[in-house]
Amino acid sequence: MQVCAAPPFASNHAMSCDARWRPHDLLRLHRLPPFDGEPAWVRGSFERAPYAVVRRAPAADGFVAVGLRGAERSQRYGTWVHLDDIETAVPPEALAQRSPLAERAALPAFAALVALQRDIAGTLVGFVWGPAGSTGFELATQAPTVTFSSDLDLLIRAPEKLSHHAALQLLNYLQAIAQRASIRVDAQLETPAGGIALAEWAAGKARVMVRHARGPQLIADPWAPAHGDA
Numbered sequence: 001m002q003v004c005a006a007p008p009f010a011s012n013h014a015m016s017c018d019a020r021w022r023p024h025d026l027l028r029l030h031r032l033p034p035f036d037g038e039p040a041w042v043r044g045s046f047e048r049a050p051y052a053v054v055r056r057a058p059a060a061d062g063f064v065a066v067g068l069r070g071a072e073r074s075q076r077y078g079t080w081v082h083l084d085d086i087e088t089a090v091p092p093e094a095l096a097q098r099s100p101l102a103e104r105a106a107l108p109a110f111a112a113l114v115a116l117q118r119d120i121a122g123t124l125v126g127f128v129w130g131p132a133g134s135t136g137f138e139l140a141t142q143a144p145t146v147t148f149s150s151d152l153d154l155l156i157r158a159p160e161k162l163s164h165h166a167a168l169q170l171l172n173y174l175q176a177i178a179q180r181a182s183i184r185v186d187a188q189l190e191t192p193a194g195g196i197a198l199a200e201w202a203a204g205k206a207r208v209m210v211r212h213a214r215g216p217q218l219i220a221d222p223w224a225p226a227h228g229d230a
Contacts, residue, residue, distance in 0.1 A: 004078035005035040009060035021064045023195060023211075024132045024155050025054040026090040026140045027081070032068075035079055041070040042077055049143040052081065053132075056194065056213045065213075069137065069145075092130030092155040095139045104144065109135045109152040112181035123173035128157040132188075151184045156198065158189040161223040167202035174198070191222035 021027065032046045045068060057065035059080055068077045097117055100110045113131055116124060131139060133153030138145040154174070162170075171187070178185040187198040194212035201208055207218045 003039055003076070005038060005080070007060075007063075008033070008035075008080055009063060021054045021086075021089060022091065023054050023056050023190070024092050024136070026051050026137065027054060027064070027066060028087045028090070029081060030085050030087050032079075032081065032085070038079075039070070039075065039077055041072075041075050042068055045070045045075070049137070049141040051137065051141050052079075053137070056211055058213050069134075090140045092132045092136050093128050093157070094130065095136050096130040098139045100139060100146075101142065104138070104146065107146050107148060107150070108181045108183040109146050109150045112152045112177050112183055112185060115177050115181065119177075123170050124156075127170075130155055133186075149183075151186050152178070152181075154185060154187040155195075156187055156189050158191050161221075162189065162201065164202060164204045167198060171198050171202040189222075193217075193219060193222035193224070196222055 029046075029050050029052060032042075032050070032052070034043075052066035052068050055065050055067045055078060057078070057080075059065050062083055063080045064083065064086070065078065065080050068079065069075060070077075099105070099114075100107075104110060105114070113135060116122065119125075130136065131153065132155045134145045134147075134150045135152055137143070156170075167189075174185045174187055188195045188211075189198050189201060191210070194210040194217070196208050196210050201222075207220050208222065210217045210219055210222055
């Protein structure tokens with residue numbers, strides 16, 4: 001996040017992450033409480049699309065950490081919302097087969113997504129996955145968010161360990177799709193330890209960077225039980 005609000009609770013109460021809401025889930029909100037010092041674009045953006053994305057940060061009981069996005073790439077704002085303000089939740093996998101508005105379908109990110117949707121025998125079959133980032137946001141809200149240069153961000157659920165070889169096969173498959181659409185596909189594996197870049201795991205590094213609510217961590221095995229929940 002480029003900017004983050006002060007938590008609406010004492011920092012020593014930020015002890016948990018509610019398992020009902022997972023990173024990259026999009027939350028439709030009844031309201032967004034104002035915060036001191038929030039960027040000027042936040043109110044207009046929320047009126048245009050009353051959604052926030054769950055982010056990785058601890059929260060006190062009754063709260064969830066979220067991020068808001070504006071029209072510009074640099075407009076990102078981290079804050080917290082109360083559970084009572086959540087109307088619905090849309091995980092990335094719920095958007096995996098959703099289509100954009102017809103006049104937006106030719107954008108490269110959507111073209112790449114359509115290629116994945118139509119490939120019923122591709123390497124991604126068998127995984128639970130869905131679009132995140134600007135693609136997922138537009139599919140959930142119908143608010144124009146994707147641009148001609150937007151990447152296609154994918155979240156791939158990986159509760160069981162994925163071999164480096166299988167990860168490389170998956171990466172090569174996604175890169176071929178991306179090349180045909182002339183864009184970049186940025187895929188993240190959601191593991192028990194947190195989120196890791198598919199490209200990093202496929203590279204067979206001794207340790208990989210894991211995105212966790214407590215912050216980035218370098219670990220050897222994101223599926224090892226000792227690492228706990230993200």
